Amino acid sequence: MGGVIRSWHLARRSDKSLDDLARMFNNIVQGWINYYGRFYKSRLLYFLRRLNRHLMRWACRKSKRLKRRERRAMAWLAEIARRSPRLFAHWRLGARPDGWAMGAG
Known part of the structure:
Protein backbone atom coordinates (compact mmCIF):
# COMPACT_ATOMS: atom_id res chain seq x y z
CA MET A 1 0.00 0.00 0.00
CA GLY A 2 2.85 2.36 0.78
CA GLY A 3 4.35 1.90 -2.66
CA SER A 42 -4.12 -1.58 12.96
CA ARG A 43 -1.82 -1.74 9.94
CA LEU A 44 -4.52 -0.29 7.71
CA LEU A 45 -4.90 2.69 10.04
CA TYR A 46 -1.15 3.34 9.77
CA PHE A 47 -1.43 3.62 5.97
CA LEU A 48 -4.54 5.78 6.14
CA ARG A 49 -2.74 8.23 8.44
CA ARG A 50 0.14 8.17 5.98
CA LEU A 51 -2.31 9.06 3.22
CA ASN A 52 -3.39 12.05 5.32
CA ARG A 53 0.25 13.16 5.53
CA HIS A 54 0.51 12.96 1.75
CA LEU A 55 -2.65 15.08 1.46
CA MET A 56 -1.07 17.56 3.86
CA ARG A 57 2.00 17.81 1.62
CA TRP A 58 -0.32 18.32 -1.34
CA ALA A 59 -1.98 21.22 0.52
CA CYS A 60 1.42 22.75 1.29
CA ARG A 61 2.32 22.77 -2.40
CA LYS A 62 -1.15 23.84 -3.54
CA SER A 63 -1.39 26.97 -1.43
CA LYS A 64 1.20 29.67 -0.87
CA ARG A 65 -0.44 30.40 2.46
CA LEU A 66 0.36 26.85 3.66
CA LYS A 67 3.83 26.50 2.17
CA ARG A 68 6.30 25.18 4.79
CA ARG A 69 3.51 25.22 7.40
CA GLU A 70 2.70 21.56 7.85
CA ARG A 71 0.82 21.99 11.11
CA ARG A 72 -1.38 24.69 9.60
CA ALA A 73 -1.95 22.55 6.49
CA MET A 74 -3.02 19.61 8.66
CA ALA A 75 -5.39 21.92 10.57
CA TRP A 76 -6.81 23.12 7.24
CA LEU A 77 -7.40 19.51 6.17
CA ALA A 78 -8.96 18.75 9.56
CA GLU A 79 -11.40 21.64 9.06
CA ILE A 80 -12.37 20.29 5.64
CA ALA A 81 -12.81 16.83 7.17
CA ARG A 82 -15.12 18.33 9.80
CA ARG A 83 -17.18 20.15 7.16
CA SER A 84 -17.39 17.24 4.70
CA PRO A 85 -16.43 14.01 6.47
CA ARG A 86 -17.55 11.85 3.55
CA LEU A 87 -15.18 13.37 0.97
CA PHE A 88 -12.47 10.69 1.27
CA ALA A 89 -13.14 7.00 1.91
CA HIS A 90 -10.73 6.85 4.84
CA TRP A 91 -12.35 9.92 6.43
CA ARG A 92 -15.68 8.06 6.38
CA LEU A 93 -14.00 5.25 8.30
CA GLY A 94 -12.77 7.67 10.94
CA ALA A 95 -9.10 8.18 9.98
CA ARG A 96 -9.38 11.96 9.76
CA PRO A 97 -6.47 14.41 9.83
CA ASP A 98 -7.64 15.95 13.10
CA GLY A 99 -5.93 13.19 15.07
CA TRP A 100 -9.03 11.21 15.98
CA ALA A 101 -8.89 7.50 15.41
CA MET A 102 -11.46 4.92 14.38
CA GLY A 103 -14.87 5.21 15.93
CA ALA A 104 -14.33 8.76 17.15
CA GLY A 105 -16.14 11.80 15.89
Whole structure:
Protein backbone atom coordinates (compact mmCIF):
# COMPACT_ATOMS: atom_id res chain seq x y z
CA MET A 1 0.00 0.00 0.00
CA GLY A 2 2.85 2.36 0.78
CA GLY A 3 4.35 1.90 -2.66
CA VAL A 4 1.01 2.58 -4.30
CA ILE A 5 0.48 5.75 -2.26
CA ARG A 6 3.98 6.95 -3.20
CA SER A 7 3.37 6.15 -6.87
CA TRP A 8 0.40 8.54 -6.91
CA HIS A 9 2.78 11.49 -6.33
CA LEU A 10 0.05 13.46 -4.59
CA ALA A 11 2.24 16.45 -3.79
CA ARG A 12 2.96 16.96 -7.49
CA ARG A 13 -0.74 17.08 -8.38
CA SER A 14 -1.25 20.69 -7.34
CA ASP A 15 -3.27 21.24 -10.52
CA LYS A 16 -6.04 19.06 -9.06
CA SER A 17 -8.63 20.05 -6.48
CA LEU A 18 -9.35 18.08 -3.33
CA ASP A 19 -12.56 16.78 -4.96
CA ASP A 20 -10.55 15.57 -7.97
CA LEU A 21 -8.14 13.71 -5.71
CA ALA A 22 -11.05 12.11 -3.86
CA ARG A 23 -12.59 10.95 -7.14
CA MET A 24 -9.26 9.58 -8.36
CA PHE A 25 -8.32 7.55 -5.29
CA ASN A 26 -11.47 6.75 -3.29
CA ASN A 27 -12.19 3.47 -5.09
CA ILE A 28 -8.71 2.14 -4.38
CA VAL A 29 -8.73 3.27 -0.75
CA GLN A 30 -12.22 1.84 -0.22
CA GLY A 31 -10.98 -1.49 -1.57
CA TRP A 32 -8.12 -1.47 0.94
CA ILE A 33 -10.54 -0.65 3.74
CA ASN A 34 -12.84 -3.50 2.72
CA TYR A 35 -10.00 -6.02 2.40
CA TYR A 36 -7.46 -5.11 5.08
CA GLY A 37 -9.94 -3.58 7.51
CA ARG A 38 -11.47 -6.97 8.14
CA PHE A 39 -8.43 -8.63 9.72
CA TYR A 40 -5.54 -6.15 9.92
CA LYS A 41 -7.12 -2.88 11.00
CA SER A 42 -4.12 -1.58 12.96
CA ARG A 43 -1.82 -1.74 9.94
CA LEU A 44 -4.52 -0.29 7.71
CA LEU A 45 -4.90 2.69 10.04
CA TYR A 46 -1.15 3.34 9.77
CA PHE A 47 -1.43 3.62 5.97
CA LEU A 48 -4.54 5.78 6.14
CA ARG A 49 -2.74 8.23 8.44
CA ARG A 50 0.14 8.17 5.98
CA LEU A 51 -2.31 9.06 3.22
CA ASN A 52 -3.39 12.05 5.32
CA ARG A 53 0.25 13.16 5.53
CA HIS A 54 0.51 12.96 1.75
CA LEU A 55 -2.65 15.08 1.46
CA MET A 56 -1.07 17.56 3.86
CA ARG A 57 2.00 17.81 1.62
CA TRP A 58 -0.32 18.32 -1.34
CA ALA A 59 -1.98 21.22 0.52
CA CYS A 60 1.42 22.75 1.29
CA ARG A 61 2.32 22.77 -2.40
CA LYS A 62 -1.15 23.84 -3.54
CA SER A 63 -1.39 26.97 -1.43
CA LYS A 64 1.20 29.67 -0.87
CA ARG A 65 -0.44 30.40 2.46
CA LEU A 66 0.36 26.85 3.66
CA LYS A 67 3.83 26.50 2.17
CA ARG A 68 6.30 25.18 4.79
CA ARG A 69 3.51 25.22 7.40
CA GLU A 70 2.70 21.56 7.85
CA ARG A 71 0.82 21.99 11.11
CA ARG A 72 -1.38 24.69 9.60
CA ALA A 73 -1.95 22.55 6.49
CA MET A 74 -3.02 19.61 8.66
CA ALA A 75 -5.39 21.92 10.57
CA TRP A 76 -6.81 23.12 7.24
CA LEU A 77 -7.40 19.51 6.17
CA ALA A 78 -8.96 18.75 9.56
CA GLU A 79 -11.40 21.64 9.06
CA ILE A 80 -12.37 20.29 5.64
CA ALA A 81 -12.81 16.83 7.17
CA ARG A 82 -15.12 18.33 9.80
CA ARG A 83 -17.18 20.15 7.16
CA SER A 84 -17.39 17.24 4.70
CA PRO A 85 -16.43 14.01 6.47
CA ARG A 86 -17.55 11.85 3.55
CA LEU A 87 -15.18 13.37 0.97
CA PHE A 88 -12.47 10.69 1.27
CA ALA A 89 -13.14 7.00 1.91
CA HIS A 90 -10.73 6.85 4.84
CA TRP A 91 -12.35 9.92 6.43
CA ARG A 92 -15.68 8.06 6.38
CA LEU A 93 -14.00 5.25 8.30
CA GLY A 94 -12.77 7.67 10.94
CA ALA A 95 -9.10 8.18 9.98
CA ARG A 96 -9.38 11.96 9.76
CA PRO A 97 -6.47 14.41 9.83
CA ASP A 98 -7.64 15.95 13.10
CA GLY A 99 -5.93 13.19 15.07
CA TRP A 100 -9.03 11.21 15.98
CA ALA A 101 -8.89 7.50 15.41
CA MET A 102 -11.46 4.92 14.38
CA GLY A 103 -14.87 5.21 15.93
CA ALA A 104 -14.33 8.76 17.15
CA GLY A 105 -16.14 11.80 15.89
